[in-house]
Amino acid sequence: MNTVADAVTTDAVTTAPRDEAFFAALAQPGVQRLRAYDPGHDLVAWRRRFQDRMLVELGSNENPYGASPAARAAMLDVMHELHRYPDPLGGDLKRALATKHGVDTTQLLLGNGSHELLMQFAQVFAGPGSDVVASQYGFAVYALAAQCAGAALRLAPALPRTHAMARGHDIDALAAAITPATRLLYVANPNNPTGTWFDADAFAAFMQRVPGDVLVVVDEAYAEFADAPDYASALALLGAHPNLIVTRTFSKAYALAGLRVGYAVAHPGLIAVMERVRESFNVNMVGLAAAEAALDDDAHLQWSLARNAEQRAVLAEAFRARGWFVHPAQTNFLLVEFGPDTPQIEASLLQQGVVVRPMGGYGLPECLRITVGDEGENRRLLQALDATR
Numbered sequence: 403m404n405t406v407a408d409a410v411t412t413d414a415v416t417t418a419p420r421d422e423a424f425f426a427a428l429a430q431p432g433v434q435r436l437r438a439y440d441p442g443h444d445l446v447a448w449r450r451r452f453q454d455r456m457l458v459e460l461g462s463n464e465n466p467y468g469a470s471p472a473a474r475a476a477m478l479d480v481m482h483e484l485h486r487y488p489d490p491l492g493g494d495l496k497r498a499l500a501t502k503h504g505v506d507t508t509q510l511l512l513g514n515g516s517h518e519l520l521m522q523f524a525q526v527f528a529g530p531g532s533d534v535v536a537s538q539y540g541f542a543v544y545a546l547a548a549q550c551a552g553a554a555l556r557l558a559p560a561l562p563r564t565h566a567m568a569r570g571h572d573i574d575a576l577a578a579a580i581t582p583a584t585r586l587l588y589v590a591n592p593n594n595p596t597g598t599w600f601d602a603d604a605f606a607a608f609m610q611r612v613p614g615d616v617l618v619v620v621d622e623a624y625a626e627f628a629d630a631p632d633y634a635s636a637l638a639l640l641g642a643h644p645n646l647i648v649t650r651t652f653s654k655a656y657a658l659a660g661l662r663v664g665y666a667v668a669h670p671g672l673i674a675v676m677e678r679v680r681e682s683f684n685v686n687m688v689g690l691a692a693a694e695a696a697l698d699d700d701a702h703l704q705w706s707l708a709r710n711a712e713q714r715a716v717l718a719e720a721f722r723a724r725g726w727f728v729h730p731a732q733t734n735f736l737l738v739e740f741g742p743d744t745p746q747i748e749a750s751l752l753q754q755g756v757v758v759r760p761m762g763g764y765g766l767p768e769c770l771r772i773t774v775g776d777e778g779e780n781r782r783l784l785q786a787l788d789a790t791r
Contacts, residue, residue: 431530432552442759443752452755458782460773461759463594463624463735465657467709467776469692470702473658476695477688488687495685495694499665502697503637508670511677512685516623516651516664519676521547523647524586526679527617528553533584537571539596539764541621544588556581560596568729569737569766570598577611587612590621591636592628595764595771597731602634609643617672619647626655626703627710628732637667644669652689654734655703656696661689710734714774720784724791735773737761744768750790756783 426433442461451457492512500507513519524547528534534548538560548555558575561567570593580587592599605620612618620636636648647668653659663685666673696703718728718736727739740747748760748770759771775783 430552432550435549437546443757455755456782458756458775458779458786460775460779460783461757461771462659463654463733463771463773464659465654465706465710465734466773466779467657467706469657470696470699472699472702473656473692473696476691480687480691483687486687487683488685488690490683492685492690495663495690495697498694498697499667503667505637505640505667506670509640509667509673511666511668511673511680513649513664513666514681514684515653515662516621516649516666517543518684519649519664519666520544520588520619520621521550522676522679523617523619524548524551524553526676528586531583532586533581535576535579535584535587537576537589537593539569539593539766540571540588541590541594542763547588548586553585554583556584561598563727566730567598567600568727569596570730571600573600573604573608577608580612580616584613584616587616587618588621589618590623592624592633592732594621594624594733595735595759595761595766596729596737597733597735598729599628599630599633599732601632602638603632605634605636606639609639609646612643612645614645617645617647618643619649621649623649623651623654624733625650626707627734629707629711630732633732640667640669644672647672652693652696655707656693657706658689658692658696661686661692663689663693709776710774713777713780717772717774717780717783720780724787735771737766737769737771739766739769741768744770747787747790751783751786754786754789756786758783 495512496507496510499510511519520543524534528548528551530552532553533556534553535556535558536544537558545555556579558579559572560569561572563569571589576587576589609618622635625635636646640646647666649664649666651664714731721728721738729737744767748758751758761769761771
């Protein structure tokens with residue numbers, strides 16, 4: 403039998419306003435404090451606004467040269483099967499990746515982009531009472547992953563602006579940030595948003611210092627773009643370090659951002675644990691087919707990478723000639739420091755139909771991250787920048 407107090411309580415809950423704060427209070431503690439990932443500008447709205455002109459989109463680090471013709475053909479080949487579920491194991495793509503990287507298929511985990519996997523590693527291996535280590539000026543998803551899992555985030559200070567790898571990862575600081583409570587460490591090489599990288603020898607020495615029960619996630623979303631002599635993928639160290647995880651994506655160099663296909667390479671035992679939480683059919687049929695075909699078209703990939711390297715150098719020199727500081731980069735974007743007028747410059751670019759990425763959310767309010775476009779897009783960008791001066 404309900405008491406008067408029960409009735410009052412029930413009535414109060416029933417009449418409480420159902421706003422975001424109400425539902426946030428029902429969420430787990432980590433989610434209560436979480437802020438959603440910021441994808442930048444509403445590009446769909448801006449495309450509509452500039453539908454009679456070309457909108458130059460240089461804010462999301464997409465590949466302007468497009469996907470492999472073989473990938474586009476593979477997409478069309480499976481369109482008649484869309485009423486079927488995709489291969490839940492992604493077997494064909496895994497076999498192709500295993501051949502490319504010289505690993506076993508049991509070492510591969512497919513994801514709906516690498517973003518999904520980066521979040522899931524924290525959900526599985528971190529939590530309340532544990533630490534997650536990442537670097538200052540690292541990819542925003544690392545902090546989101548830690549917070550969502552309820553883990554404490556420990557940020558290692560980045561290298562100073564005066565360093566040759568301005569604002570890049572400080573390997574020694576990352577090692578020093580590890581505590582007995584650390585379960586997971588995220589590091590990107592090359593790094594987003596700075597574009598910087600660390601050399602192979604430095605990372606190999608770093609891994610020797612990391613305790614075996616600390617999982618190190620190396621985010622190599624931009625690895626294909628790196629051509630510096632001292633750069634090397636962490637994939638070569640997998641055999642020596644069972645606690646090492648390498649993630650890759652088909653969104654950047656392979657130009658399949660719209661299909662959301664990523665993967666992780668790690669010890670078979672770790673992958674087996676991750677498979678327990680992987681969502682069923684998390685990579686769609688079209689994505690599986692396109693990624694496998696793109697992986698096999700090395701000629702298109704190398705052509706695209708060569709164009710990016712060429713335009714990256716041209717664009718960096720153009721920025722420096724105008725007096726702006728350009729961070730060293732091995733990616734398909736440049737982090738450029740414009741000074742106190744950065745917000746006004748970014749707003750002016752947007753009004754002229756050129757989208758770049760403001761960096762205030764990363765603690766770099768005087769910087770803009772600018773995707774390396776094709777020759778025509780970069781010309782439009784420089785013309786728009788000159789118009790702001």
